[in-house]
Each structure stands twice: as C-alpha cells, then as structure tokens.
Amino acid sequence: MKGTHLGELEELVLLTTALLDGNAYTVTIAKEIQVQSDRSITLSTVHTSLHRLEKKGFVESYVGGTTKERGGRRKRLYRILKAGYQALEQSRELRNRIWEQLPKPSFE
Amino acid sequence: MSKMKNVRPPKWPDRLLSWYCSDRYFEEVQGDLHEWFYHRVATQGVSRARLMYGIDVLRYFRSFRLKSNEKLSQNSNYISMKQILKLTYRNLKKDPLSAFLRILNLTVGIGIFLLTFIYARYELNYDSYHDEPQNVYRIGHSLRTEPWAATPMGLGQYALDNFAEVESMTRFFRVSNTWIKYEDNIFMEKRGFFVDDGVFDLFKVKIISGDLDKALNPINAIILTETLAIKYFGRTDAIGELVELETDRGRPRQVTAVIEDIPEQSHLQFDFLLPIKVFGDRFRNAWRNWATYTYVRVKDGADLENMSKILLNEYEERYNAQGSGNLQPFFTPIQKIHLHTNHEKELADNGNVSYVYILLSVGAFVLLISSINFVNLSVVKGFDRSKEVGLRKTVGASRTQLTIQFLGENLLLLGLSGLFCLLLLVIATPVFGNFSGLSLPLNVLESPEILIPLILVIFLLLLICGVYPAMSLSKFKPVQVLKTGMSHLRTSKLGLVRRGLIIIQFVISIVLVVSSFVIYNQLTHIQEQNLGFEKDQIISIPVESGPLNDSFSSKFDVFNDALLRVTGVKSTTVSSSVPGTRIMVEGVQEIGAEDAVTTRILLADDDFVNTYGLEIINGKDFIKNAPDAPIEYILNESAANFIFQDRNPVNEMIRWSRDTGKVVGVVKDFNFQSLHHEVEPLVISSRGRNSWLSVRFEPASVESVRDGIERLSRDIYPDLPPIEYEFLSDRFENLYLAESRLRSLVWFFCIVSIVLTVSGIFGMATYMAKQRIKEIAIRKVLGSDLSNLLNLLSRDFLVLLSLALLIAIPAGVWLSNWWLRGFADKISVGAGVFIVSSLSIIVLVVASASYVTYRAASMNPVDALKND
Structure with a gap:
C-alpha cells in the first residue's frame, strides 16, 4: 500500500473535489475549504496536494474552460476516481470504527 | 466591477513565474493565480491583494513545477543515469558474493591507502607553524664528519650582529631538570628552555593571556604553556603568580604569559620558557659549550652558502683551527629536522623519512592489490552480462554509451566504498591513536580536507580500474554473443591481462610477507641481542x-x-x-x-x-x-x-x-x-x-x-x-620504538594484503568453477575423481604463483637488504624466510581455490546437467 496513504490535508482536498463535482479546480477548492473549515489555505498548497492525489491515482484531471478573471487562460479541472472514493470511505470507516469503540470520556 | 477592471495583478511576479514554471503547469497556474488575485481584491482590498500576489507566486516555487525538472526528465543522461543506478542495484543483488568482495576490496584498499597518506602528510608537515617556515633554519655544525644539532652559545648573537640576511634569531638553552613549586604543588619539569627575546618572532605560538612582546622583559619572568598553567594553578589566567624553581635558589619567578601548548607536529617541545638574559654577556657570547640550539629566520633568497663560509672563518678563529677542515657550520631548514636529521645532541627522537615512504608505498601496494581484484572481478562479472551487452548493441547502444554505463557502475561502487572507508577511518581513529601515540586527523567531519585525497584516489581508480573493464565489456560482438552465448574459450580461461594482474598481486603479497618476516626477525634479534652489559636488572x-x-x-x-x-x-x-x-x-x-x-x-x-x-x-x-x-x-x-x-x-x-x-x-x-x-x-x-x-x-x-x-x-x-x-x-625498547611501530604496521598491512589477495583468488575461482560447472559434471560422470578435478581447476593459479615467486624472491632479497643496511648489527636473510613465506601463500591460495573446486566437484552432476 506504499504511496497510497491519505494525509489529513489530502483527505480534505479530496473530499472537497468530490463535493464540487464538475467544477473542482485549485481556486474553487481553496475557496470551498476556506468557507467550510474557516481555515486559510494557499493556492500552491492545494495545487501540490492535487498533484500528489493525481500521482496516487485518486483523482484525474482534464483541461476545462476559461473565464474572464483568468484572462482567457484555461483551467485544469479535477474529478475524483473510484480509488479516491474508496480511500475516503476507508478513512471514514476507520474513524467510525474507532469512535464506536471509544469509551465515554469523562473530563471532570 | 468597473473599479476592478482597472486593477491588474503586478507584472514582476508574472515574469518570475514564466521564468521558472514549466510549460506543463504555466497556463493553469497563472490562470488560477489571477483568479485568486481578483478574489483577494474583492475580499481584502487592492493593496493587500497586490502584495499577496507576489507571495503566492513565490509559494508556487516547488521542484516538480520547475522548468529545469521538465528538461531533466527528458535529458538522456538523466535517463541513463537512472537506468545505470537501477541496473547496478540489480546486478549487485543478483551476485552478492561478488558485490561484497568488490566493495570490501575497494573499501579496505582505499581506507588503508588513505590512512598511510594522512600519516605521511602528518609526518611531512612538521614544524610548519612558524612564520615563513621555509625561511627558518637551525644552525648546526659538524665536527669532522659528525653533525651536531647544538652549537656554541655565542654563535646566535654573532649571526644576528654580522648577517644582514638574518631577520630574527633565538637561542634555546635547556634548563636542567628542575622542580617547580606553587603553594603545595610541586612537580619535576624537564622541558624548559632559556630563550632570546626574538623567540616569538620565529615561533608563532598562540597567546592565551599576557603580552608576548613584554613577556620576556623581567629577568625573573616565566612563560608557561596551558597544560603547565592548569597543572599548577588550575586555570590559565595566571599572570602575576609567583612560582619557585629549584634552579633559582630561592628567588621567586613571576608568570608573565600563558601560551597554547606547542603543536604535536614540532620537533621542539617545551612546557616553559625563561629569559636567556639571566646569564651575563660573557656567558652568552662565549664559544665554549656546544649546548645551545640556534634558530634564525633569514630574508627570502638569502645566500646561505656565503653565510656558512663567514661562519666557518669565525669558527676556525675561535678554535684556532684555521684550515683544518674539521669544523663545518651548516643551516638545516626547520621543516627538515623532524624526518631528515639525527644529529648529535638532537632535541627529539626524530622520525625517519624512509619509514614514512615505506609505509606510504605499502599502503599504495595494498591499494594496488585491491584494485586488481576489483578489475578482475568486474571483468569476469561482465561476461555474465554479455547477453545484455549484445542486446543493447543490437537495439542501438553505441560503444561510448556502454562504456559510460559501465563507468557509471564503477563510479557508484567506488563512491559507496569511499563512504564506507570514511566510516572505517572514524572507527580506526582511536585504535591508531593508541597504537602510534599520534592523533591523526582521521575524522572526516573534523577534518574535511581528507576528502580531497579520497576524491582524487576515487577518480584515479575510476580511470585505471574502470576503463579496462568498461572497454573490454563493450567490445563484444553482438551477433556472436547472442548466437552462442560467450564463447567458452574466453571465459573459462584467464585472459592475458588478468593473468598479468594476478601475478603482480602474488608478487606484492609475497614481498610483503618476506619483508614482514625480515623486519620481525631483525627486531627480535636486536631485542634479544646480548648488549655486553646487564640491561634487564x-x-x-x-x-x-x-x-x-x-x-x-x-x-x-x-x-x-x-x-x-x-x-x-x-x-x-x-x-x-x-x-x-x-x-x-x-x-x-x-x-x-x-x-x-x-x-x-x-x-x-x-x-x-x-x-x-x-x-x-x-x-x-x-x-x-x-x-x-x-x-x-x-x-x-x-x-x-x-x-x-x-x-x-x-x-x-x-x-x-x-x-x-x-x-x-x-x-x-x-x-x-x-x-x-x-x-x-x-x-x-x-x-x-x-x-x-x-x-x-x-x-x-x-x-x-x-x-x-x-x-x-x-x-x-x-x-x-x-x-x-x-x-x-x-629505555632500550624506546630506542626501537619507530621500528616496533613499523613492524606492527607492516604485519597488519601484510595480513590485509594476503586476505585481499586470497579473496580475489576466491572470487575468481568461484566464477571459473561456475563457468565450467557442466564440464566438471561430465568429467565426474565419466569417472574423474576429486583430485583430478582439483588439479584441473587450481592448476592455473599454481602456474601464476610459480611465476610470481620467480620475481618476488629477488625483489624481496633486495628490499630486505636495503632496509637492513640501517643497522650495524643485522641478521642475514636466509632461505628459510623465503620458504616459509612462499609456502604460506601457496597453501592459502591452493586452499581457497580447492575449497571452491571442492564445492563444485562434490555436487551431484545431475543438478548441473538436468537443465539441458
């Protein structure tokens, strides 16, 4: 399983990519993460994460349309792949499983 | 919106981006960045957006987005380097014995050579801490033919007064053994000198406290080294403290300066200095006793011969010996004292330059043996890969490319060995220090300058050892090797060059064994020699x-x-x-x-x-x-x-x-x-x-x-x-300290060289037996017994060994006699030494070759033949 580990940030980016189905690219993902988690994130971080996810076979990219703000430059859109979706599911199952075993904490 | 229309992202980050970013990412990245910029303008204001835009561009600077990265991955050298690494790794993995032997050989060979090199450099760089060391001389004289290190005390002042070329001068006059006392601390001290004011002009000692210019002014001054200051006072800022010396008859002395210890690499070691002014003018200018060491620094290009002539006149006048030819003053360069002089009244047991060169050449010989193993093993290993070479040639690899590939492999092995060898040296540091009493700079982290000889040796070896295997491997004719495999004629027998190399190895090993025996016997002889008096009791x-x-x-x-x-x-x-x-x-x-x-x-x-x-x-x-x-x-x-x-x-x-x-x-x-x-x-x-x-x-x-x-x-x-x-x-053992060290080192190197030689033979024999595995099996089936097979496979090596003995024995005799000439009482080098050393090598070689053959010959022939 070497090379398919999903880091925390990568998981977040991957989830957001899935969420923004069809319109997921660096800028929208960064904006969405800001909105969702209220944490400020730089474009290059997102871009690097996407690059890694693509290498791991979790997402694929394709060249998409352009908008005025981009000055006519095309954007690279990302789409989650089956392996990516499975990785997300696995990660969630793992967490659920551990949550279920968690004893009720008492913080007093 | 209309306001936003006028806002543009700043230009310089864009230029930066287009400079570094590879085309694969440029368009999308720039688009994203622009979009982000307008997003920032809307949320955070124009000025902040402009500022952050530059920072964002800089943040995109990652290696995978670089132009150079893109170029690199298309560069053919990069691709082939990657492939060489991969292939080398696979090849090493496929035959771990050969890989181990080759790396071991190189590591040990380079390591030992480097060790002797560092040692030689250490010995050859004595007394270089002085100001312009090349211009510093000790004046000595010879009486009849016997050279003296010590001269009359008046000589120094005479030289300073009469020669314009002499820039500064100091005399060293030994303080006889004395105790020094400070409060309750009292110790015997043996390494003190009376010196002239000029001493720090020549001897660039490092000051810890006090003022060197004035330190010798008071008549009752004493200058201590750090070690001595700590011994008596427990600290180095001891200026002004009063100590008593036995030789001063009760008058106290005042510490005026504390200096760093004299570097180990100096023939003139001292712990404390006193001003020579204590003695009156008459004593200081007297030409009576020959007990003063006179050092001078001369101007560049001073005419030493002329100065010697003038000094000779003065000598002959002083001693009423005009024209007798008995006396001859001379100048000894200070850097030559340690290794090149052993005069009457010498201050230290100086080294012997020939021992330095002996060790250096033994180190070089060990390196040679290990390189020969490396070459031989690489070449025979290469035959295994003849099909790979044939195929590569067929699909269009040029000979140059193949050569580069093999050279690359060798470089990798050499580099790996270099790293191991640095590790080896670090481990060897304390061992060598205990043994030789020298603290050699062997740790690469503390003395990175040893990387320079290491890299030079590696490149030299790459040239010498890499080129031959690489050329001989890339020479194969593709059709031939692909059709028939390697022709058996070439691989089952040793090539001419390899035979020559193996002979050289044998010769070196035998000569080293012989020399070790001779050195050992001579030293034992000396130590057991009846000296004519009682020394043990x-x-x-x-x-x-x-x-x-x-x-x-x-x-x-x-x-x-x-x-x-x-x-x-x-x-x-x-x-x-x-x-x-x-x-x-x-x-x-x-x-x-x-x-x-x-x-x-x-x-x-x-x-x-x-x-x-x-x-x-x-x-x-x-x-x-x-x-x-x-x-x-x-x-x-x-x-x-x-x-x-x-x-x-x-x-x-x-x-x-x-x-x-x-x-x-x-x-x-x-x-x-x-x-x-x-x-x-x-x-x-x-x-x-x-x-x-x-x-x-x-x-x-x-x-x-x-x-x-x-x-x-x-x-x-x-x-x-x-x-x-x-x-x-x-005391008598100490007289032979240099020889005892030499003996242990030569023994050690001799054993290493034997181990390396045998390991090479072992590797070669293993390979040859593997090549002839079917032949052996068939012979066995047809009725050969083990001894026939042993004879068949070891014969080659025995022939080479006999040839080597023919060369090695005369060489050993000559070398031994050359070394023995330094002893007045010497052993004769008898036949016994040669018989024992030849036999020991023969036994080792035959044993290792036989072991391999035995393994090959004792397997079931079916296993070897069933695959056909």
Whole structure:
C-alpha cells in the first residue's frame, strides 16, 4: 500500500473535489475549504496536494474552460476516481470504527 | 466591477513565474493565480491583494513545477543515469558474493591507502607553524664528519650582529631538570628552555593571556604553556603568580604569559620558557659549550652558502683551527629536522623519512592489490552480462554509451566504498591513536580536507580500474554473443591481462610477507641481542646536580646507603650517563701524543663496571672505596684500538679536560647506544658525578625494590616531588620504538594484503568453477575423481604463483637488504624466510581455490546437467 496513504490535508482536498463535482479546480477548492473549515489555505498548497492525489491515482484531471478573471487562460479541472472514493470511505470507516469503540470520556 | 477592471495583478511576479514554471503547469497556474488575485481584491482590498500576489507566486516555487525538472526528465543522461543506478542495484543483488568482495576490496584498499597518506602528510608537515617556515633554519655544525644539532652559545648573537640576511634569531638553552613549586604543588619539569627575546618572532605560538612582546622583559619572568598553567594553578589566567624553581635558589619567578601548548607536529617541545638574559654577556657570547640550539629566520633568497663560509672563518678563529677542515657550520631548514636529521645532541627522537615512504608505498601496494581484484572481478562479472551487452548493441547502444554505463557502475561502487572507508577511518581513529601515540586527523567531519585525497584516489581508480573493464565489456560482438552465448574459450580461461594482474598481486603479497618476516626477525634479534652489559636488572634514576639545598643531591649519600639496604638491591653506581642516553663527546689525549682524539667519555664511580656486569679483558677495575684516589681510566676495546692501536694501553697515561690519569683496564665492547650504531670508542673516567644513579636488583624482588625507592623518596625527601625512576630495558625498547611501530604496521598491512589477495583468488575461482560447472559434471560422470578435478581447476593459479615467486624472491632479497643496511648489527636473510613465506601463500591460495573446486566437484552432476 506504499504511496497510497491519505494525509489529513489530502483527505480534505479530496473530499472537497468530490463535493464540487464538475467544477473542482485549485481556486474553487481553496475557496470551498476556506468557507467550510474557516481555515486559510494557499493556492500552491492545494495545487501540490492535487498533484500528489493525481500521482496516487485518486483523482484525474482534464483541461476545462476559461473565464474572464483568468484572462482567457484555461483551467485544469479535477474529478475524483473510484480509488479516491474508496480511500475516503476507508478513512471514514476507520474513524467510525474507532469512535464506536471509544469509551465515554469523562473530563471532570 | 468597473473599479476592478482597472486593477491588474503586478507584472514582476508574472515574469518570475514564466521564468521558472514549466510549460506543463504555466497556463493553469497563472490562470488560477489571477483568479485568486481578483478574489483577494474583492475580499481584502487592492493593496493587500497586490502584495499577496507576489507571495503566492513565490509559494508556487516547488521542484516538480520547475522548468529545469521538465528538461531533466527528458535529458538522456538523466535517463541513463537512472537506468545505470537501477541496473547496478540489480546486478549487485543478483551476485552478492561478488558485490561484497568488490566493495570490501575497494573499501579496505582505499581506507588503508588513505590512512598511510594522512600519516605521511602528518609526518611531512612538521614544524610548519612558524612564520615563513621555509625561511627558518637551525644552525648546526659538524665536527669532522659528525653533525651536531647544538652549537656554541655565542654563535646566535654573532649571526644576528654580522648577517644582514638574518631577520630574527633565538637561542634555546635547556634548563636542567628542575622542580617547580606553587603553594603545595610541586612537580619535576624537564622541558624548559632559556630563550632570546626574538623567540616569538620565529615561533608563532598562540597567546592565551599576557603580552608576548613584554613577556620576556623581567629577568625573573616565566612563560608557561596551558597544560603547565592548569597543572599548577588550575586555570590559565595566571599572570602575576609567583612560582619557585629549584634552579633559582630561592628567588621567586613571576608568570608573565600563558601560551597554547606547542603543536604535536614540532620537533621542539617545551612546557616553559625563561629569559636567556639571566646569564651575563660573557656567558652568552662565549664559544665554549656546544649546548645551545640556534634558530634564525633569514630574508627570502638569502645566500646561505656565503653565510656558512663567514661562519666557518669565525669558527676556525675561535678554535684556532684555521684550515683544518674539521669544523663545518651548516643551516638545516626547520621543516627538515623532524624526518631528515639525527644529529648529535638532537632535541627529539626524530622520525625517519624512509619509514614514512615505506609505509606510504605499502599502503599504495595494498591499494594496488585491491584494485586488481576489483578489475578482475568486474571483468569476469561482465561476461555474465554479455547477453545484455549484445542486446543493447543490437537495439542501438553505441560503444561510448556502454562504456559510460559501465563507468557509471564503477563510479557508484567506488563512491559507496569511499563512504564506507570514511566510516572505517572514524572507527580506526582511536585504535591508531593508541597504537602510534599520534592523533591523526582521521575524522572526516573534523577534518574535511581528507576528502580531497579520497576524491582524487576515487577518480584515479575510476580511470585505471574502470576503463579496462568498461572497454573490454563493450567490445563484444553482438551477433556472436547472442548466437552462442560467450564463447567458452574466453571465459573459462584467464585472459592475458588478468593473468598479468594476478601475478603482480602474488608478487606484492609475497614481498610483503618476506619483508614482514625480515623486519620481525631483525627486531627480535636486536631485542634479544646480548648488549655486553646487564640491561634487564637495572633501574636508573636521574639525579641532577643542582644546588645543595632542597635538591636530591643534598642527601644523596643518605639515600644511597639506605637504598643499598633495601631487600633485592645488589649494587648501585653513579655515572654521568647511562647506556641508552647520550654520552658526551670530548677530546682525550694520550700523554706524549701530539693531538687529542675525540671519544665518548663517561664519568663513573668504582661500582660501575661491577653493577653493569662489564667484562674486563685486560688490566683491572677502579680502586675501591678510595675517596682521595687519583683519577683512573678504563677504556673499551674500540677506544683502546683507537687511541693506542696495537700497543697495550694498561698503565699508559691519558688526559681529559684537566684530569690526567692512568689507564687501569680495558673492557669488552658493549652496546651503549642503539644497535643502529657501531660501538664507538668510550673512555670511562673514575671522576664520579651525580647525574644518574643505577640500581642493580634481583629480578625476584623487583616489587620490594620499587617500594623501597618510593618509600625512601618520601622519607628522605619529604618536600620534593617523588623520585622518578625507569627500567633500563624500557629505555632500550624506546630506542626501537619507530621500528616496533613499523613492524606492527607492516604485519597488519601484510595480513590485509594476503586476505585481499586470497579473496580475489576466491572470487575468481568461484566464477571459473561456475563457468565450467557442466564440464566438471561430465568429467565426474565419466569417472574423474576429486583430485583430478582439483588439479584441473587450481592448476592455473599454481602456474601464476610459480611465476610470481620467480620475481618476488629477488625483489624481496633486495628490499630486505636495503632496509637492513640501517643497522650495524643485522641478521642475514636466509632461505628459510623465503620458504616459509612462499609456502604460506601457496597453501592459502591452493586452499581457497580447492575449497571452491571442492564445492563444485562434490555436487551431484545431475543438478548441473538436468537443465539441458
């Protein structure tokens, strides 16, 4: 399983990519993460994460349309792949499983 | 929106981006960035957006987005490098034995060579801490042909006053052994000198506290090294402290400076310095005693020959020896002193330059053996890959490309070995330090300069060892190798070049074994040699004749009487020197003869001959227990022959200094110096003098004698530091310290070279047996027995070994005799040495080849044949 580990940030980016189905690219993902988690994130971080996810076979990219703000430059859109979706599911199952075993904490 | 229309992202980050970003990412990244910029303008304002835009661009700077990365991944060299790495890894994995042997050989070979190189560099760089070391000289002179390191005291001042070329001068005049006292701390100190003001002009010592310019001004100044300051005061800022010296007769001295310890790489070691001004002008300018070491720094290009001539004039005038040719002053470059001089009255046991070169060449030989193994193993390994080479050629690889590929593999192996070898050196540091007493800079982290020779050696080896295998492998004809595999003719036998290389290996190993034997035998011979006197049962105690108060000699008689009553003490004697230390050289004249002759002269009491067990062959011993007896002389055989030729010396009168006396006896020659020297003429005078006390003891009661000396030292001299004593046999062992070290090192290198040679033979034999596995199987099926097969496979090596013996034996004889010429008393190199060393190599080689053959021959032939 070497090379398919999903880091925390990568998981977040991957989830957001899935969420923004069809319109997921660096800028929208960064904006969405800001909105969702209220944490400020730089474009290059997102871009690097996407690059890694693509290498791991979790997402694929394709060249998409352009908008005025981009000055006519095309954007690279990302789409989650089956392996990516499975990785997300696995990660969630793992967490659920551990949550279920968690004893009720008492913080007093 | 209309406002936003006018806002544009700043230009310079865009330019930066287009400069570094590869085309694969440029468009999307720039688009994203622009979009983000407008997003920022909307949320955070224009100025902040402009600022952040630049930062964002910089943040995109990651290696995978770089233009150079894109170029690199398309670069053919990069691709082939990647492939070379991968292939090398696979090849090494496929045959771990060969990989292990090759890396081991290189690691050990390079490591040992580097070790000897660092050692040689260390030895060759003595005394380089001075100012312009190439211009610093020690003035010496030779008397007849004997060179002296020490000169008259007046010489230094004369040189400074009369030569414009001499920029600065200092004399070093030894302070006789003395104790130094500070409060309760009192220790014996032996390494002190009186020096001139110019000393720090020549000797660039590093100051810790005090002012070097003024440190020698007060007449009662003392300059200490760091070690000594800490020994007495526990700290280095000791300026102004008062200490007492035995030699000062009660007047205190003031510490004026503390300097760093003298570098280990210097022939002139000292712990404290005193101003020479203490002595009056008359003493300082006298030309009487030859006991002062004179150092000068001259101007660039000074005419030393002319200066020597002028000095010669002065010498001849001073000693009334015009035109006698007996005296000859000379200048010794300070950096040559350590390795190139061994003069009379030398300050240190200097090294020997030929030993440095011997070790360096042994190191180079070990490297050569290991490189030959590397080449041979690489070439035979290459035959395994003939199909790979054939295929590569077929699909269009050029010979150059293949050569580069093999060179790349070799470079990788060399680099790997280089790393291991650095590790090896770090591990070896304490071992080598313990053994040699030197702290060599072997740790690469502390002394990165050893990387330079390492890299040079690696590249040299790459050129020498890499090119031949690479060329010979890339030479294969593709059709041939693909059609038939490698032709058996080429692989089952050794090629001519490889045969030659193996012979060289054998020769070197045999010569090294022979040399180790010779060195070992010679040193054992020396140590067991009967020196003509008793050295194993003597303890010697240095007794300086200091002032009467508070010194050892004050209660000497009490001490000596008490000592004679200690159980186990047989007899004691006082003398001016003991065997193994320097014995002075003076003029001795037969009464009635015209000229004095120079001989060694020893002053001793009436127990000397008896205590040292000298054999009187003519005449008798000194008269016993007669304090007012006239001076008498005893000669050794050499002196008797030297002074009296064929006449009988007994009852003749001779004179030394002001003592005229009768020769009463002649003793058999004994080796009072190291066996590097012939026995010199020696005259023993009965004028006893307290310089050394020698104690002869019963070997069985050695503990009682030691306890006795320590107890008497405490009881009789409660205020003095404990008396120091040494066994005479230790002193004689120290005379051969350089040889003992050389012996251990050469042994070690010899064993390493044998192990390497055998490992190479082992690797080659393994490979050859593998190649002939089917032949062996068929022979076995047809009825060959094991001995036939052993003969078949080891024969090649035996032939080579015999050839090597033919070369190695004459070389060994020559080399051994060359080394032995440095000894006055030497062993003869007999046939035994050669037989033993040849046999040991033959046995090892045959054993390793046989083992491999045995393994191949004892397997079931079916296993080898069933695959066809």
